Amino acid sequence: MKILVVDDDQNIRRLVSFNLSLENHEIFVASNGKEGIQVALAKDPDLILLDIMMPVMDGYKTCEWLKKNPRTKDIPIFMLSVKGQMTDLDNAFNAGADDYITKPFDVEKLNKTINYKLESFQERKKKVK
Amino acid sequence: MKKEKIKVLLIEDDLIDQMAFQKFVKDNNLPYDYSIAGSAAQAKEILNKQKFDIVITDYKLGDGTAFDIFEYIVDTPFIFTTGAGDEEIAVKAMKAGAFYYHIKDQERYYLELLPVSIQKALKNKKMEGDQRKAEEALKESEEKFRAISSAANDAIIMLNYQGEVVFWNRTAKKIFGYNKNEIIGKNLHDLITPSSSNKHYLKSLKSQWETGTSSALGKTVEMTVLKKNKQPFDIELSLSAVKIEKGMNQIAIIRDITERKKAELALQESEERYRTLQGNIPVGIYRSSKKGKFLSANPAMAKILGYKSKEELFNIKIESIYKFPQQRNTFINEIEAKGSVTAYELQLLRKDRTPFWAAVTTKALINFEDSSIYYDGIIEDITVQKEAQEQLRQNKERLDHILQNIGNGVMVIDSNQELILMNNRIVELLGLKKDLIKHTLSDMLVNCKDNGKILFEALNQSSFRNLELTVEIPILRVLYVTATTFTDIYGKSAGKIFILADVTREKEIENMKTSFVSSVSHELRTPITSIIGFSKTMLLNKKINDETRNEFINIIYKESKRLSNLIEDVLSISRIESGQVLYNFKEISIGPIIQDIFNIYKIHAEKKGIKLSCIIEKDIPLIKADNDSIHQIAINFIGNALKFTGKGGQISIQLKQENDFLILNIEDTGLGIPKKDQKKIFDRFFSVNRPGTVIQGTGLGLSIAKEMVHDHKGRIEVYSQEGKGTLFKIFFPVLKKII
Numbered sequence: 001m002k003i004l005v006v007d008d009d010q011n012i013r014r015l016v017s018f019n020l021s022l023e024n025h026e027i028f029v030a031s032n033g034k035e036g037i038q039v040a041l042a043k044d045p046d047l048i049l050l051d052i053m054m055p056v057m058d059g060y061k062t063c064e065w066l067k068k069n070p071r072t073k074d075i076p077i078f079m080l081s082v083k084g085q086m087t088d089l090d091n092a093f094n095a096g097a098d099d100y101i102t103k104p105f106d107v108e109k110l111n112k113t114i115n116y117k118l119e120s121f122q123e124r125k126k127k128v129k
Numbered sequence: 130m131k132k133e134k135i136k137v138l139l140i141e142d143d144l145i146d147q148m149a150f151q152k153f154v155k156d157n158n159l160p161y162d163y164s165i166a167g168s169a170a171q172a173k174e175i176l177n178k179q180k181f182d183i184v185i186t187d188y189k190l191g192d193g194t195a196f197d198i199f200e201y202i203v204d205t206p207f208i209f210t211t212g213a214g215d216e217e218i219a220v221k222a223m224k225a226g227a228f229y230y231h232i233k234d235q236e237r238y239y240l241e242l243l244p245v246s247i248q249k250a251l252k253n254k255k256m257e258g259d260q261r262k263a264e265e266a267l268k269e270s271e272e273k274f275r276a277i278s279s280a281a282n283d284a285i286i287m288l289n290y291q292g293e294v295v296f297w298n299r300t301a302k303k304i305f306g307y308n309k310n311e312i313i314g315k316n317l318h319d320l321i322t323p324s325s326s327n328k329h330y331l332k333s334l335k336s337q338w339e340t341g342t343s344s345a346l347g348k349t350v351e352m353t354v355l356k357k358n359k360q361p362f363d364i365e366l367s368l369s370a371v372k373i374e375k376g377m378n379q380i381a382i383i384r385d386i387t388e389r390k391k392a393e394l395a396l397q398e399s400e401e402r403y404r405t406l407q408g409n410i411p412v413g414i415y416r417s418s419k420k421g422k423f424l425s426a427n428p429a430m431a432k433i434l435g436y437k438s439k440e441e442l443f444n445i446k447i448e449s450i451y452k453f454p455q456q457r458n459t460f461i462n463e464i465e466a467k468g469s470v471t472a473y474e475l476q477l478l479r480k481d482r483t484p485f486w487a488a489v490t491t492k493a494l495i496n497f498e499d500s501s502i503y504y505d506g507i508i509e510d511i512t513v514q515k516e517a518q519e520q521l522r523q524n525k526e527r528l529d530h531i532l533q534n535i536g537n538g539v540m541v542i543d544s545n546q547e548l549i550l551m552n553n554r555i556v557e558l559l560g561l562k563k564d565l566i567k568h569t570l571s572d573m574l575v576n577c578k579d580n581g582k583i584l585f586e587a588l589n590q591s592s593f594r595n596l597e598l599t600v601e602i603p604i605l606r607v608l609y610v611t612a613t614t615f616t617d618i619y620g621k622s623a624g625k626i627f628i629l630a631d632v633t634r635e636k637e638i639e640n641m642k643t644s645f646v647s648s649v650s651h652e653l654r655t656p657i658t659s660i661i662g663f664s665k666t667m668l669l670n671k672k673i674n675d676e677t678r679n680e681f682i683n684i685i686y687k688e689s690k691r692l693s694n695l696i697e698d699v700l701s702i703s704r705i706e707s708g709q710v711l712y713n714f715k716e717i718s719i720g721p722i723i724q725d726i727f728n729i730y731k732i733h734a735e736k737k738g739i740k741l742s743c744i745i746e747k748d749i750p751l752i753k754a755d756n757d758s759i760h761q762i763a764i765n766f767i768g769n770a771l772k773f774t775g776k777g778g779q780i781s782i783q784l785k786q787e788n789d790f791l792i793l794n795i796e797d798t799g800l801g802i803p804k805k806d807q808k809k810i811f812d813r814f815f816s817v818n819r820p821g822t823v824i825q826g827t828g829l830g831l832s833i834a835k836e837m838v839h840d841h842k843g844r845i846e847v848y849s850q851e852g853k854g855t856l857f858k859i860f861f862p863v864l865k866k867i868i
Contacts, residue, residue, distance in 0.1 A: 011659040011684050018677075019666055053651065082654035085647075104658035107665050 001118050002043060004028045006036035006062065007051040007080065012103070016049060016080075019107045023115060033057030037065055040072050047118055050097070052081040052088070060095045067096030076121050078114070080105070134162040135247065136179075140172045140186040140198065141165065141210075146233070150185075153240045169193040176201040183247050185210065187233075188218055199225055206250040210239065228253065284383040292316050295378070304364075304385045306357030321354040351386065363390050413508035421447040421457065424503060433487070433510050435479030452476035452484045464493045464504060474511070486515040538608070538629035541615075544622055546570040546588075558608055558629050560600050576602040584610060588625070598629070607636045641812065645829075652695050656688035701761075702829045705836045712755035712840060716864060719752065719759045720745045723784050723793065726763050730771065738776035746785040750863045758837045765830040766795045766857050773855070774799035786863065790843075793859040801851040810847070811835040 003025045005016045010031070017027040028043050030036040033050075034057045040048060048066070052059035059079060066072040076098040081088065084102040092100050099117065101110065141147050147165055154161050164179070166172035169190045176184075176198065184207040186195045195209065209222040209230035219230040228250040231239040284301035288294060294317050297309045305312075305321065312320075353361050365384040370377050413430030417423050423430075426439040434450060436442050448454040456475065464470050469492040477487045491506030532539055538555030542548055546569050556563055560576035567573050574581025578599040587593050592613040600606040609630045617623040663681040667673060673681075704710050727743040734741035770780045774797045783794040802810060811831050838845055842862050849855040 009655055009659070011688060012655070012662075014680075014684070015659060015662040015666065019662075022670065082651045082658070103654050104661045107662050108669060 002026045002045040004045040004048045006030045008054040033062030048077045063095040136181045137161045137163040138181040138184045142191040286381045288379045419502045485512045543624040656692040659688040716751045740779045743782040765834040770797040790860045796856040798854040802849040
């Protein structure tokens with residue numbers, strides 16, 4: 001599966017990429033929302049992990065954009081953020097996010113969650129087809 | 130003259146009888162204007178609409194008898210007709226009020242008799258009416274008298290020529306206590322005369338009454354008499370006489386004046402008390418000549434002026450008792466211009482030269498014997514009042530001063546929400562214009578959120594504290610309103626006092642602190658995520674090669690360092706805040722420090738695609754500074770510039786001397802700072818809100834730097850344009866060389 005990781009912190013990008021690549025996923029990275037959109041359009045990923053607080057374009061705006069665009073609207077988006085308040089969750093889901101993971105996270109759990117979610121999304125996709 | 134016709138109603142069910150009546154009237158040319166009813170029902174109908182002078186009715190009617198219509202003809206005389214053999218009924222009819230009756234005979238002779246009966250009936254009716262009128266008039270006047278006498282507040286008593294009571298009204302009973310039955314026929318004088326001094330008077334009165342002539346007649350006298358229970362009380366007695374039958378009858382009108390006497394006594398007492406009181410207040414009364422000598426004076430006058438006797442006064446010059454002697458001329462001019470002067474306030478001197486305030490009321494008069502002018506006047510010592518007034522004035526002035534200079538807004542409203550008092554500060558706080566007049570509370574709150582609805586809603590509370598009121602125009606302000614109710618001398622609410630404190634700044638800081646806490650917690654979470662994440666990754670994957678493992682350990686190390694720096698920042702701001710920073714001030718050159726930092730950041734900048742340059746003037750002067758602080762200040766500004774400058778930007782560092790200052794310039798081509806935020810960037814926890822972007826920062830860096838520069842007796846200037854870049858100029862004072 002192709003997974004896009006959008007985060008302005010390069011260590012987090014590295015951490016997530018390394019762990020997900022162990023599960024044989026193909027990983028793309030971007031360091032802000034604008035870049036994330038460009039990569040998403042170019043690579044057509046199966047899932048996007050999206051940080052919220054980023055320069056140039058933040059996660060909410062990026063998520064909204066992706067969910068409005070016909071080419072990207074069906075890609076599941078997981079928010080990955082240090083912001084853990086209820087209002088942050090509300091904002092994320094209002095922007096169209098499919099799930100929300102708070103930092104710091106457990107890498108093992110992250111891997112599992114993403115695998116299960118990917119499977120169920122794929123199944124649903126098949127059914128729709 | 131045409132005689133008026135007699136209105137007749139004939140009630141007759143027999144058609145032949147009807148025709149006979151009509152024919153008879155016509156043949157005899159009788160002056161009757163008649164109607165005919167053929168039945169009882171028809172008769173009732175006619176009688177309801179019309180009045181008749183006379184009614185002639187047959188006894189037997191098709192639908193009833195004549196008795197059925199009696200109630201319709203109460204005031205109208207009526208004549209009854211019956212058939213032969215109905216005499217008994219005729220008698221009954223007469224008893225019921227019929228004027229006359231006729232037995233109808235075959236030949237109808239009875240018709241011949243009708244006109245006479247009608248004449249008689251009408252005459253009788255007229256007589257009856259006149260008599261009734263007379264009787265009614267009499268009855269009415271009797272009733273009137275009875276009503277008046279029983280309702281009268283005065284006792285009305287009539288005595289016959291022997292002094293016996295013949296009339297006794299309700300009030301007489303109430304006043305004296307005797308029932309009508311007990312007193313009628315008794316001798317009044319014996320019963321009510323007390324054994325006191327007016328017994329003699331009453332006795333002579335009695336004899337005078339008996340002769341019919343009395344000096345008391347027609348007069349009103351006051352006397353004390355006895356009630357039934359022998360209790361004496363005061364009355365006012367008016368007597369009049371009227372000659373009835375055998376002799377003179379007296380009519381006595383008597384009023385109980387006990388209450389009036391009491392009131393009179395009370396008045397007298399209070400008057401006496403007042404007189405005593407007045408006697409104790411020294412009011413000087415004097416007469417003086419135009420030339421300035423006392424002509425006469427009362428003892429109080431001497432006492433007020435501190436002299437032993439009034440004779441002593443006559444020897445002094447009046448001018449000498451004025452604190453300002455020239456004032457006498459002014460005063461006299463005024464008296465003569467106006468004729469008199471009331472309560473003129475002057476400062477006078479006592480004999481021992483102590484000054485006091487006096488109120489003088491005086492009048493200019495002319496002596497007609499020698500045409501000289503003199504003055505009559507009274508003097509009161511009003512020093513106490515004056516002092517109280519002065520105290521009051523001073524209190525008011527002090528209060529006004531406090532009111533106008535206090536940092537809080539103050540306003541006072543009465544119970545109608547109208548303004549009684551306010552200070553200038555409140556006008557400013559509520560965003561109002563100074564020169565516009567405000568009358569009511571709602572005038573004052575026009576610039577508040579919802580026109581001050583929150584305050585109006587709290588008005589029914591007698592007091593409240595720290596009610597948050599938001600002013601929206603012309604700038605946003607948050608005010609805390611504290612209110613208390615004040616009462617009038619009767620304890621009723623007379624209005625409210627409001628004290629408004631500006632807490633805009635405090636509220637801002639509160640908000641900043643909240644955002645700081647969340648900002649710090651975010652900043653902490655990012656490095657922690659890496660530290661936990663990479664350690665767990667290594668624990669889970671034993672087969673990671675050495676190179677990757679080293680990379681991860683390196684990240685963990687750096688992120689731990691970053692975490693440590695952040696904690697350091699937070700601690701350092703709290704140290705500065707609590708004044709716990711210990712500076713090690715020495716005479717140093719800060720050039721090498723700046724050069725070191727430049728060398729470190731150059732690499733950072735290159736990675737970000739930013740051109741970083743540094744120019745340090747030769748021979749820069751020494752300054753008195755703490756090495757570590759200068760290091761931190763420089764790092765904070767340079768770090769900031771890097772944070773807010775994008776790829777392709779430029780940052781230049783410059784260190785140079787200008788007059789008495791060493792200046793560190795840090796200029797970037799970054800995002801710039803919006804004008805409205807330029808003053809706030811040094812506030813703790815503040816970070817510029819940039820929609821759509823989030824740049825990491827604790828909001829502490831500039832705050833720390835500013836505090837440190839301040840502690841070095843320096844200052845910072847900011848020049849910035851949004852989208853173009855920012856220039857910070859940091860001024861450090863140069864050490865003066867001792868020549």
